[in-house]
Amino acid sequence: MNFDFSDDQKLLRDQARKFLQDKCDRKSVRSILEDNQKNYDADLWSQISELGWTGTAIPEEYGGLGLGMLELCVIAEELGRALAPTPFSSSIYIFAEFLKSYGTDEQKKKYLPHIASGAKVGTFALSETNGKPKPNNIKTQHASGKLNGSKNPVSDGESADYIIVAANSDSNSNYNSLSLFIIDKNDSGVNISNLDTIDPTRPACTVDLKNVACERLGDEGSGWEMIDNIFNRAAVLFSFEQVGGAQVSLDEAKKYSLERFAFGKQIGAFQALKHKMADMYVKIELARSNAYYGAWALSTDSNELPIAAAGARVSASEAYNYASQENIQIHGGVGFTWEYDCHLFYRRSKLLSLNIGSIRQWKENLISNLEKRNIV
Amino acid sequence: MDFNDTPQEAEFRKKVRSFLEANAEKRSTLATKPKGDSGSSISSAGAPETVKGEDAAKVALDNAKEWQRKKADAGFAAILWPKEFGGYGGTPIEQVIYAQEEHDYFVHSGYFEIGIGMLGPTMMAWGKDEDKKRFLPKMITGEEIWCQLFSEPSAGSDLAGIRMKAEKDGDEWVLNGQKVWTSGAHFADYGMIVARSDPTALKHKGLTYFYVDMKTPGIEAKPIKQISGSANFNEVFFNDVRIPDSQRIGAEGDGWKVSLTTLMNERLAVGDPPGLDFDQIFEASKEIEVEDGLAVKNSEVRQKMADWYIQSRGLQYTKYRSMTALSKGQTPGPELSISKLVTASKMQDVSSYALDLMDMSGMVHQDQNPILKNLFQNGYFFSAAMRIAGGTDEVLRNIIAERVLGLPQDERSDKKLPFNELPSGKN
Numbered sequence: 001m002n003f004d005f006s007d008d009q010k011l012l013r014d015q016a017r018k019f020l021q022d023k024c025d026r027k028s029v030r031s032i033l034e035d036n037q038k039n040y041d042a043d044l045w046s047q048i049s050e051l052g053w054t055g056t057a058i059p060e061e062y063g064g065l066g067l068g069m070l071e072l073c074v075i076a077e078e079l080g081r082a083l084a085p086t087p088f089s090s091s092i093y094i095f096a097e098f099l100k101s102y103g104t105d106e107q108k109k110k111y112l113p114h115i116a117s118g119a120k121v122g123t124f125a126l127s128e129t130n131g132k133p134k135p136n137n138i139k140t141q142h143a144s145g146k147l148n149g150s151k152n153p154v155s156d157g158e159s160a161d162y163i164i165v166a167a168n169s170d171s172n173s174n175y176n177s178l179s180l181f182i183i184d185k186n187d188s189g190v191n192i193s194n195l196d197t198i199d200p201t202r203p204a205c206t207v208d209l210k211n212v213a214c215e216r217l218g219d220e221g222s223g224w225e226m227i228d229n230i231f232n233r234a235a236v237l238f239s240f241e242q243v244g245g246a247q248v249s250l251d252e253a254k255k256y257s258l259e260r261f262a263f264g265k266q267i268g269a270f271q272a273l274k275h276k277m278a279d280m281y282v283k284i285e286l287a288r289s290n291a292y293y294g295a296w297a298l299s300t301d302s303n304e305l306p307i308a309a310a311g312a313r314v315s316a317s318e319a320y321n322y323a324s325q326e327n328i329q330i331h332g333g334v335g336f337t338w339e340y341d342c343h344l345f346y347r348r349s350k351l352l353s354l355n356i357g358s359i360r361q362w363k364e365n366l367i368s369n370l371e372k373r374n375i376v
Numbered sequence: 377m378d379f380n381d382t383p384q385e386a387e388f389r390k391k392v393r394s395f396l397e398a399n400a401e402k403r404s405t406l407a408t409k410p411k412g413d414s415g416s417s418i419s420s421a422g423a424p425e426t427v428k429g430e431d432a433a434k435v436a437l438d439n440a441k442e443w444q445r446k447k448a449d450a451g452f453a454a455i456l457w458p459k460e461f462g463g464y465g466g467t468p469i470e471q472v473i474y475a476q477e478e479h480d481y482f483v484h485s486g487y488f489e490i491g492i493g494m495l496g497p498t499m500m501a502w503g504k505d506e507d508k509k510r511f512l513p514k515m516i517t518g519e520e521i522w523c524q525l526f527s528e529p530s531a532g533s534d535l536a537g538i539r540m541k542a543e544k545d546g547d548e549w550v551l552n553g554q555k556v557w558t559s560g561a562h563f564a565d566y567g568m569i570v571a572r573s574d575p576t577a578l579k580h581k582g583l584t585y586f587y588v589d590m591k592t593p594g595i596e597a598k599p600i601k602q603i604s605g606s607a608n609f610n611e612v613f614f615n616d617v618r619i620p621d622s623q624r625i626g627a628e629g630d631g632w633k634v635s636l637t638t639l640m641n642e643r644l645a646v647g648d649p650p651g652l653d654f655d656q657i658f659e660a661s662k663e664i665e666v667e668d669g670l671a672v673k674n675s676e677v678r679q680k681m682a683d684w685y686i687q688s689r690g691l692q693y694t695k696y697r698s699m700t701a702l703s704k705g706q707t708p709g710p711e712l713s714i715s716k717l718v719t720a721s722k723m724q725d726v727s728s729y730a731l732d733l734m735d736m737s738g739m740v741h742q743d744q745n746p747i748l749k750n751l752f753q754n755g756y757f758f759s760a761a762m763r764i765a766g767g768t769d770e771v772l773r774n775i776i777a778e779r780v781l782g783l784p785q786d787e788r789s790d791k792k793l794p795f796n797e798l799p800s801g802k803n
Contacts, residue, residue: 001379001380001381001385001469001696001699001700001703002377002378002379002380002382002700002703003377003378003379003693003696003697003699003700004377004697004700004701005377006377070377250781254781254782254783257783258783258784265784265787266784268783268784269783269784269785269786269787271770271773271774271786273783274773274774274777274778274781274783275770275773275774275777277777277781277783278772278773278774278776278777278780278781279773281714281776281780281781282714282717282718282776285690285694285714286686286687286690286691286694286714286718287690289689289690289691289692289693289694289696289697290686290689290690290693292377292693292696292697293689293693295377296377296378296379299377300378310682311685311686311689311690314682314683314686315686315690318686360679362682363678363679363682363683364675364678364679364682366682366685366686367672367678367681367682367685370658370685371672
């Protein structure tokens with residue numbers, strides 16, 4: 001049994017943690033949170049790009065380091081712990097994974113080296129309205145090489161240079177109508193307007209498209225299938241990011257409960273709080289183990305991936321939501337002040353549990369994939 | 377990252393498999409359970425039943441003893457014990473591998489787990505050489521079965537609060553009092569007991585540890601009928617039970633320290649929790665009709681089942697992480713402490729929710745239904761006990777908070793006063 005990261009991967013984790021403690025402290029997270037003009041920490045982005053993090057799992061022939069998905073999981077956990085305000089997830093977990101899985105060799109050569117070097121940022125535009133994206137609410141249309149429609153919210157859209165857009169390529173609007181297209185944000189038909197997100201360190205925007213030139217990614221009509229697959233891959237990476245944030249939420253709750261005295265003793269000595277923190281620990285450990293299983297499935301291209309990814313996603317989303325909520329509760333009054341950091345995790349946890357589909361949706365994915373496996 | 381054995385582990389597993397294949401019957405190949413088997417996986421969890429047909433009980437015990445003897449001959453009866461006492465001299469990961477493999481076979485080791493897992497190691501650590509020579513080999517072969525006489529009516533979670541009197545009379549001790557929740561007391565040959573030898577000392581200082589022959593005059597075991605209807609435990613009464621001082625284990629007043637050795641081994645000794653889990657309700661949901669069709673197609677049911685799936689598999693993968701640590705020769709992390717806490721509540725939620733799905737028919741036992749059987753009716757009762765036995769949910773949360781997270785211990789009023797001056801609610 002070797003259900004753990006390797007010594008090299010652990011070394012990478014230690015280095016990444018140390019680097020982020022230094023370069024991405026709470027002050028720099030808040031500088032993005034509190035500055036409406038800034039969508040991400042550009043200094044941090046260029047430094048982690050120089051370290052090669054952005055190219056971790058991109059093959060060497062396309063300008064990456066050619067390491068595996070496990071290394072990317074390690075980095076994701078550290079980015080989550082540090083609350084790093086960067087478009088890393090949009091560009092690396094999603095855009096790069098789309099290109100790696102479905103790009104032609106030409107497309108890979110065209111896009112991946114810039115993504116790997118961090119010089120360019122990519123993202124993905126799917127949602128158009130309230131509720132779960134599905135065929136009847138995707139209106140963006142592709143015709144004669146041009147896209148028309150409006151997408152919102154698009155994560156990291158303002159920072160992005162390239163956007164993969166989901167659009168109908170026929171007029172049926174069913175599960176076989178959707179195709180994916182890559183656009184250049186500089187196209188004159190692209191109009192961006194910023195949105196306020198519940199976590200401003202993870203921005204989003206509206207992307208309006210008027211006769212925008214595009215190139216198709218992957219097979220025509222196989223959009224939903226590609227999205228499922230890439231969201232499964234991203235779900236594992238996000239689950240590490242979530243576990244990282246959840247762990248820090250627990251650590252900070254614990255720290256505060258040992259410093260704060262009430263009724264003549266440390267509040268961490270009260271069973272009501274001890275038991276709450278024990279429950280946080282339990283949820284986080286289960287999430288970590290589910291994330292590990294996801295990492296194994298992801299790194300081995302196992303056909304268990306849809307189940308493993310959904311398990312990791314649900315478990316990590318719930319653990320982080322719970323840990324960040326109860327971190328505020330354990331802090332008491334100061335927990336809901338702007339000054340204390342609890343809200344940074346509270347914002348981030350909820351945003352991360354929504355960005356590639358809600359917990360509710362992933363639970364449904366989990367059960368329907370289990371049903372499929374049973375039939376096979 | 378993979379789930380493979382190391383070459384040494386693979387070799388050990390191969391050895392175990394060939395022993396099991398040659399000597400035991402595999403579960404999956406059995407249409408019905410062999411005669412004398414102590415029941416479904418739920419009621420047999422950990423503790424063999426005490427009340428049932430006497431013949432059946434005897435057959436089950438004889439079968440178990442026969443199996444234990446074979447295991448001991450092959451060297452697998454006590455993987456962690458040193459070879460000088462008949463053990464395998466193996467590693468924790470080898471013990472886990474053996475347990476994994478044996479799990480697939482219809483054999484019974486439950487009668488011997490407390491002895492081999494907890495009491496034997498206590499005797500090794502604290503006992504006299506002549507006692508080790510006399511008792512340990514027969515503990516391994518199953519010739520002599522041991523029980524653990526710790527809990528009392530007024531000492532459950534607060535185990536050090538025991539009141540069983542041990543009074544010295546010359547070279548003898550006289551035991552008076554009552555023990556409770558004792559698995560196997562009615563068929564055990566020997567027991568290990570902790571008793572209060574000095575009520576005027578501090579609570580944790582006035583205890584002394586002994587072993588007793590269960591046939592000693594004055595010992596009487598009575599089964600306790602649980603809400604499930606079965607009886608996995610006994611209460612054991614001690615009435616002027618006289619034992620020689622030579623049966624003392626550890627010094628007078630050191631009983632708590634010795635007990636901790638026993639309890640520390642409890643975690644390793646406690647086997648897999650019984651299986652009423654996601655898989656069972658997922659299967660059942662394909663049979664049960666709710667308002668809009670099959671339960672498995674109902675959105676609320678699916679959401680709930682997903683919760684249980686991630687708990688169930690999360691625990692399984694946590695176990696893999698612990699095995700990895702063992703495999704590398706490290707102490708497993710504290711992750712293991714969450715297992716029973718999660719499992720027991722999950723089982724209660726699953727069984728209660730399944731009965732709800734069954735609607736009116738949930739009221740009645742489902743003996744005749746080939747799919748539902750009595751799974752959820754039994755689980756409903758069993759899980760309530762499981763949340764308490766072997767450490768209540770609350771005690772486990774305290775353990776996680778204090779030992780894993782390093783939070784302060786509760787303030788206690790019982791550490792500074794002599795035992796007989798502590799408030800007890802009974803004086």
